[in-house]
Structures are given as C-alpha cells and as structure tokens.
Amino acid sequence: MVTIRMIAKHCNCSTATVSKALNGAPDISAETAERIRKAAEEMGYMPNSAARALKTSRSHSFGVLFEDATNSGLTHEFFSRILNSFKRRSEELGYDICFISDRLGGRDISYTEHTRYRRCDGVLIVSGEFADPGIHELMGSGIPTVTVDYIFDNCGSVQSDNLLGMKDLVTYIYNMGHRKIAFIHGEETAVSKIRIAGFYRTCRELGLNIPEEYVVSGFYHDPTTSGLLTKQLLELKDPPTCILYPDDISYIGGMNQIEKMGLSIPEDISTAGYDGLNISRILRPKLTTLHQDADLMGIRAAEELARAVEEGKFYIPDRIVVPGELLPGDTVKDLR
Amino acid sequence: MVTIRMIAKHCNCSTATVSKALNGAPDISAETAERIRKAAEEMGYMPNSAARALKTSRSHSFGVLFEDATNSGLTHEFFSRILNSFKRRSEELGYDICFISDRLGGRDISYTEHTRYRRCDGVLIVSGEFADPGIHELMGSGIPTVTVDYIFDNCGSVQSDNLLGMKDLVTYIYNMGHRKIAFIHGEETAVSKIRIAGFYRTCRELGLNIPEEYVVSGFYHDPTTSGLLTKQLLELKDPPTCILYPDDISYIGGMNQIEKMGLSIPEDISTAGYDGLNISRILRPKLTTLHQDADLMGIRAAEELARAVEEGKFYIPDRIVVPGELLPGDTVKDLR
C-alpha cells in the first residue's frame, strides 16, 4: 500500500505538503500540487480511510438502519428502491454505505453504539418499527439522522406524500363515476394514519359519505387478509363499486378472491393498489395504483443527510415531501 | 467518547492492560480482566473501529459489490434476499457490510481501490456483469472474494444448483405426463448455460426429443419478450404442452399472453417459472416453480468469505452448491 510518506519521499517533500496538495489546501504552489497529484496518481495512491477517520473523526460513511419485525425489509421493492437510490446518491456525494444493526459478532449492541463504533457521519433510518426505543435513542444521540416516512422531533425526514397520494387516487376514482369507495388499509402506522385521514378528507371534499363498514383494517403486504376482507366487503348488503388496497401486493389477494367469486375486474368491481411496484404494470388488467417515487425519496434522503452532516450545528432539519404519481390502469371501470 | 485511556485511568492501570483485558489476552489475571471489563461496560465503552483498523489492518467489514447494467440489482427479490441473509450472517460473525462501487465522490475509482480505501477484509461479488474487467481485477487482487452464481479461478463461490433445479423441474413435468416441453431461457450468462444444459440433459435421460424451435432465447425479468415468445411457441404447427420461463416475473408476461389468446392455464397450456419469488405463491393459479434458496446462499456466502479472510494463506476456495426446492403449483396439468 502506498502512503503519503512514500509519495513525500518520491517527491522530495514532506508528508504535510503531500497531504495538503492532495486535499487542495490553498497554501501550496500550483506546480507542487500538480507534481504531487501526478505522482500520487502514478503510484496508485489510495488514502487510508481508517487513518483519515481516526484523525478527523469523520468517516465519510452513512449508516443505514433498515430493520423490520420480519427482518425482510430489504426484500420489499419499495424499500429496496429507496436503498438503491440512496446508495447511489450517497456515493456521488462521497459517502459510503454501512449497515447498522443491533447485533454484531453475537453480541447485543445498540444502534447508537454500532454507529459510533463505525464512526458513521450520519444514519438513514428506514424502519417499520419506529416504536423501538433503540431507534429513539439514536435519533436523540446527536448523530445526524434522517428518517423515511416518519417524523421525529429534531431530525430530517423524507416522506412520501401520502395525503396527496390518497387525494389523487380517490379523486380519480370519483371522476370515473364511483361513489361507493371502500378502503382496506394497513396496520396502524404513521403512514396508515395519514392515508386514512387523506381518504376521509378527500371523500368529504367530494361530498361523499362513506359508511363505516367500507373502511377496514388489514395489513401491508398480506394478500391473505386482503382477500378475506375483499370477500367481506363484497358480501355487504350494499357493496362498494371500488376497493382500495393497502398496496399492490395486497391487491393480488383481493384479485384472486374476486376471481374466485366469479366476478371480474373491472366489470363487476373496480380496484386500486398503492406503491406502483413493477408488478402493477405487469399484471392484467393493469393495476390502477399510486406510484410512490422511491427513487427520488432515496436521493433526497441522501442529500438531506449530507446536509445534516456538513452543516453540523447550523443544520435545521427539513421535512421533505415527495409526491407520487397516479398510474391509471384498467382496474377502475368508467361509470360515467 | 470513552477510550481505553479513560478506562485505564479509572482502573489505575495502563492502556496496554486494558487493551489486553478487553481482547481476552492470556497474560492478564482473571480478577483484573473482570474488573476492567466491568468498568468498560459501565462507562459505555465502544472501541474505535478506525483506530483498530489502522493498527491491525483489519476492518472487520465485508464489502458487497452489487452492480448490474440497469443499476437495479438491489430491487430484484432474488438478489435482495441474498443480500439480506448475507448481511445477517456476516453481522453474526462480527463483520459489518459496506457497499463497494466504482464511483465515489464524483470520481471514478476501481472496485479494488474502493475496497482498499475502506480496508474491507473481503468482498462478496454479486453481479450480472462478470465480464467487467474491474471485477476481474478485484478477484485477482489478493483480496479475499466470494462470488455468487459465477466461478472464478481462485475465489470461493456460492451457486444455486441450477443443474439439479432444471432436472427436478423437467422431471416433475415429465412425470405429470408432458412430453412436449418448451423452454424460454434468459440471456446468455453462466447461469443460463447451466440451465440450458440441464434442460437438454434431463430430456435426454428421459428419452425426450426436443425440437429445436422449443428452446428459445429471451431475457430475465422481461415479461414483454416472454409474452411474445409465448405467442410464437403457441402458434407452432406442433405447439408444446408446457412452457418453462426464465423466471417468475417473465412468466407473468406469458400468462397475460396466454389469457389474451383466450387460452387458460393449465387447461390449455401448462407453465412453470423459476426462482420461487413471493409472487409465485400469490398468483392464481399458483405457479409451479423452482425456488432458489437465496437465504441459504447468502448465509453460506458469508461463512465462506469469513473463512477466506480468517484462513488467509491457508484458505482453499470452496465451491458451494445450494440446492433449490421444487414448488409444485397449479400451472402444470396432469396429463396422466
């Protein structure tokens, strides 16, 4: 491994000069800087991030806290898209990604300890488990953090615009002539609350009176439950003409149930999903859904976290809201 | 931040003693060790990984090289499952995960440089682009590497048992009475070659003579192409009774095409996928597919990489082959 000392020897100068030249310090002559840079290049120099981190207490790395109850967070397309774009943008900004967990080497370790151990400059928190006290400890630790789809006192956040999303979705369905709209929502999370509120608000604005039994509680990514609830909704005395699902995966459970009952989409019953996963574009009939812009969310999260790190004491957390996009498919019948 | 120096002060001993006690060195008395460990615990001591890495040139971290042409590797369920289980197992073994890319801070950087910069102890290589010279440079750099679904000279590998997978799948279909089996395979990769060979071999063993036009070339995760090829296969003079798809996602394109042609699965045409993604269990009819054990692959990869790192010069690469599991669904008609 070539070090600045070797470059210094090669260039007949001191390590200080090399360090400064390589870091673009202003007090080095242009020629010297150029000469050193060229030598470094030729010798295949790579700084040692550990030494640099030790010296500066900045690691140029972001931690990513990506846990959920089922330990499958990474395999949900919505989250993996966020991670993917967060990673890319972070790397552009000069930060590497390191996962933060609460186990390491067979030992329990708090998220905060893990982060300090690796000297991560900041942490992105994506989790279904914001109730976890370990997460709150981290958010209150002074380490810069940015959360996704959750708002905490003093840290930045990137949210999908669930309010607008529900509004767009419900309005579209209304405009297609539907008045009896049911909503199967996910388990009680911050996101669910916003979506439910968005649903009710939009309905009120549109002058729609939604009977209580039209809004039922299911789970995210659980086709079985949504299938059962679909059955329940369709067997009501006065069934809805359109059912909203918590997400595109849950929709599939509903879809199967509908077919099983000998009904067809959208002739007999209209449907809409949420997320805009790849699968929604592939299925036939093409699913009407609200695409969440996970890619942009990851990008904005990286930028916000970089800002939090770089502005330090001067940082004022921003709450970034990323709008989604309605993807009209063929699952909502035109009743007009 | 509490350092060993502070612990030393607290315990009236030297930093050397603290370091040894914490690392379980044999030349420290049991009482002293215990006293120091307790103090460290109480004071909330966390070692500084940067200092440790600088001193020992071991970072206790694994790099993960996870790139593909479309930059969406992470969003493929198969790969994200591998990553997920690799991460968990690595953390159990005491290694953190750091992504390795070929861009950092707006600069081009080779994978090898990136790995050295972060002092990763080893790198897991998961990629559709094994032709990339940067990857070959890394594999030849002396840094311990383990590849997934690809074999390179001197590094460990974890593969899905594609040969056995195809055998199980084709044999199952044969046993259901099918003799005219078509195979839409993915683009030419190492994996595709094995699957194609497995397909032909199994057919030969079963005494099946597959006409040339039954084996056609599509792409992985491309429902559009597989839809077109499905049409082509079904319009043959002597169409197959069963079509194998490159993967579960591609199958959906075929499924749509089949329905579009007014045919139904499995009454008119039987089908099978590959991968065993969640979606395959959700779709109706339930897809017959070969589940690749991505979770186990990630676990074995972590263990192999840890072994490569820890055995150093004594390491002899292992080629680990992970069997999959046939998931019989309802898409293959019983012709017996």
Add this chain to the structure above:
DNA sequence: TTGTATGCGTTATCAT
C-alpha cells in the same frame, strides 16, 4: 510556500 511535530485510539513488542 514548505516543513516539523504532534496526536487521533488502538495494538503489539519488549521491559519490568
């Protein structure tokens, strides 16, 4: 503009 010297926190060598 350049160089000297110091220390970041840890481990390891060699005395004691």
Add this chain to the structure above:
DNA sequence: ATGATAACGCATACAA
C-alpha cells in the same frame, strides 16, 4: 502479571 512505548497513516497547528 503489568506497564512504557512505538507505530499504524493521516491532518493540522505552528514554526520557518
């Protein structure tokens, strides 16, 4: 069994 000390590679305050 314990401690003093050097060194890992780098950045920086300060001297020249």
